Amino acid sequence: MIKYLLNKMLISMQKKYDYDVTYMQDILSTDLNAFFKYLKFQSMAGYRGGLPAAPLYAARLRAILWDDCGPCTQLLVNMALEAGVPANQISAIVNKDLAALPDELAQIVEFTDLVLAHDPDADDIRPHIRAMWGEQGLIAIAFGISSCRVYPALKYTLGYGKACSRVVVNEQTLTPSDKNRSVTG
Structure with missing residues (x-):
């Protein structure tokens, strides 16, 4: 039952x-x-640490793009839209268009990519993240980055990984690519 x-x-x-x-x-x-x-x-x-939806999904989306460019990314896009993150911000996060994002989101996007690349330059951004969102916010970002990487690994291990596909944000179709992993943007 x-x-x-x-x-x-x-x-x-x-x-x-x-x-x-x-x-x-x-x-x-x-x-x-x-x-x-x-x-x-x-x-x-699912831990949020008091973080608003936009910064939380900025970290989650960048993390999922690191390991997946298909159904898991689309799922997070849909969840971000449902949580009220504006479509133009989601598109900018997926495309790593830092100039199109508010500074606090651009910093999270850049920070997430640096963390995923194990780049020590993340240390320069971390104090700004703490200043904006506090220690709980930083933990939520850490959990978001870490947990989003589990799903593609789990799916690929079990044989359910999918090839890259287009991601739809409202009516806009995006094609994630390796350039989105670029730490230097």
């Missing part, structure tokens, strides 16, 4: 976001304990 209810939850997510949940369904049908571990991870991934 519990598997049935959890599967209904997954199907609801699939319908809401037009997102393939087969990998989660396979985990659920194979090992209920493993699925519960997965759900516990969702708790960390």
Whole structure:
């Protein structure tokens, strides 16, 4: 009965976001304990630390783009739109168009890319992030960066990784590419 209810939850997510949940369904049908571990991870991934939606999704989107350029990215775009992040900001985050972003978002985009590249220049931006969003905000950004990298790794490991695809932000179609990983922009 519990598997049935959890599967209904997954199907609801699939319908809401037009997102393939087969990998989660396979985990659920194979090992209920493993699925519960997965759900516990969702708790960390959902931590906001009082951060507004735009900076949180700036970090999450840049992190997901590092490892995925397909369905996971589209899912985050849809969630960011649902959370009220303006479409023009989402497009600028995906395209790494720092000039089109407010300074606080541009700093998070740049910081996230530097962190993902293990570039020590992230140390220069971290104090600004702390000043803007506090220690809890920095933790939320850290959790957002870290957790977004898990999903593509999990999906690719289980054989559900997808090739690059276009990302749609409202009516605008974007094509993420390796240039979006560039630390120097």
